[in-house]
Amino acid sequence: MPRSSTSVRRSSCPRRPPEPPGPTRLSASTTRPFYASPGLNTETYDVRTAHDLVAQGLDRDVAFYIEEAKRTGGPVLELGGGTGRVSWALAEAGFDVVLLDLSEAMIERAEAKRSAEPGAVSARLRTVRADMSDYALDRRFQLAIAPFRAFMTLVTAEDQRRCLDTTRRHLESGGRLILHLFDPRLDLLVGEGPPNPDRGSVRHPVTGNDVRIAVLSRSVDLLRQVFEERWRFAESTAEGHLVREEEEVLRLRWTYRYEMRHLLELTGFEVEAEFSSFDRSPSVYGREQIWVSRAL
Structure with a gap:
């Protein structure tokens, strides 16, 4: 995007040389929502997520989604697709994909990867900026997915239901929906403060600098979950x-298992499978919720 320039009238008075800039800080009053703007969070997302998926035993998720796409066929809709970690892998596997995300900063990261892909792969992926609870696309899909807990960013039951209703309308009859959530562990939700405040550090992929991450505070609304x-x-x-x-x-x-099953059935889906890992392990309390459902 071209930048506008402004002219500055020169003064005959000598000026002191500018002091070196200090660190850029965002105060508590300017704290922004996750992924809302470009910054360290979005810039380090891919390197952090690669580490987190391995640490949490979730690093087979991409292979799982590709297996499911081979079973259903394309095209594929990814809700909360972010930087394209999953969508680009699906496009590379030969599927037409629409990546939908509300964050412009995350979509920019996904688009930045386009130049590294062959033309045929690039042509298979389209990015759309939209709210996953309220969107309208010009096609239907055989498979819709919401990987790595993206569905949990919908913080009201009403938004969750709108998302499922909208997605059902965008699926072909018999199309599949796959949702990934964590199964809530009550001992971690009711304790004082964040359960894991020090999130370690990663190397910035561009500057090479150290980026340290910490969770400063946590508040929990047990009524609204x-x-x-x-x-x-x-x-x-x-x-x-x-x-x-x-x-x-x-x-x-967070959403309880019985609640998630009820939401799916209420919005026109039939649950086909429920796993606690991407190795297709049966449901276990406190692990993952991986739902595979069919649109009726």
């Missing part, structure tokens, strides 16, 4: 100089 966490991202040089410090707020709604 929503928790809110304030995260801090701090980028520092090898010498320890702070370059940037940003805070973002993550809000997620």
